[in-house]
Amino acid sequence: MINKTQKGTFITLEGIEGAGKSTHIRYIHELLSQAGKKVLTTREPGGTDLGERIRDILLMQHELNIDAESELLLMFAARSQHLKQVILPALANGIIVLCDRFTDSTYAYQGGGRGVVSEKIDRLANLVHPNLKPDLTLLLDLPVDIGLERASKNGEADRFESEAVLFFESARQVYLNIAIADPGRVKVVNAIRDIDHIQQEIKSILQEHKLC
Numbered sequence: 001m002i003n004k005t006q007k008g009t010f011i012t013l014e015g016i017e018g019a020g021k022s023t024h025i026r027y028i029h030e031l032l033s034q035a036g037k038k039v040l041t042t043r044e045p046g047g048t049d050l051g052e053r054i055r056d057i058l059l060m061q062h063e064l065n066i067d068a069e070s071e072l073l074l075m076f077a078a079r080s081q082h083l084k085q086v087i088l089p090a091l092a093n094g095i096i097v098l099c100d101r102f103t104d105s106t107y108a109y110q111g112g113g114r115g116v117v118s119e120k121i122d123r124l125a126n127l128v129h130p131n132l133k134p135d136l137t138l139l140l141d142l143p144v145d146i147g148l149e150r151a152s153k154n155g156e157a158d159r160f161e162s163e164a165v166l167f168f169e170s171a172r173q174v175y176l177n178i179a180i181a182d183p184g185r186v187k188v189v190n191a192i193r194d195i196d197h198i199q200q201e202i203k204s205i206l207q208e209h210k211l212c
């Protein structure tokens, strides 16, 4: 069982496609490193050899007809390995773990997008990380049409990017509901604005949390 005897801080970035997570995660890593913190940036699905192979299946193997619950289980298989091999040891060593997506993505995509009932996700979350929640989650929020337009410039669409607008509308709504339900943890950042404004806001959130 996972024990939250952590000394480090667990920060996650969330948002639909095109929200700019990759750019902002690099900025946060830099900012925290400059403040003298030990930071580890990682991602889901992925972050371990097994997780990266599962990621390849989930994102690239269009022909496998992966059903929604199989997809859900694969996400948690990757997550379980990631927690044990990377996230928990780093937190135990006092490192700030900066993770590009975590279980909120599962509620948004498998729950909202695919329509898996949230009780099933709750059960897997309780099994895989019973006592762990991110300390801070930055939700980069923007309208779906703008996000998809931005994401379409990054090359060929993966299995998720190939989904219809409605899929992402549901995912976005689930994210916003999570933020309303858990305002202490989840900070919504308006990601339509220019990069400087977004980064200023991210910086002040991190300052409020005494992270930089």
Ligand code: TMP
Residues within 6 Å of the ligand: 017, 043, 044, 045, 059, 075, 100, 101, 102, 103, 105, 106, 107, 109, 110, 160, 161
């Ligand atoms: P990204 O990290 O480049 O955004 O790609 C990961 C994709 O995987 C993205 O479309 C969201 C999806 N995903 C889920 O559907 N459920 C999850 O639990 C996670 C972590 C990601």
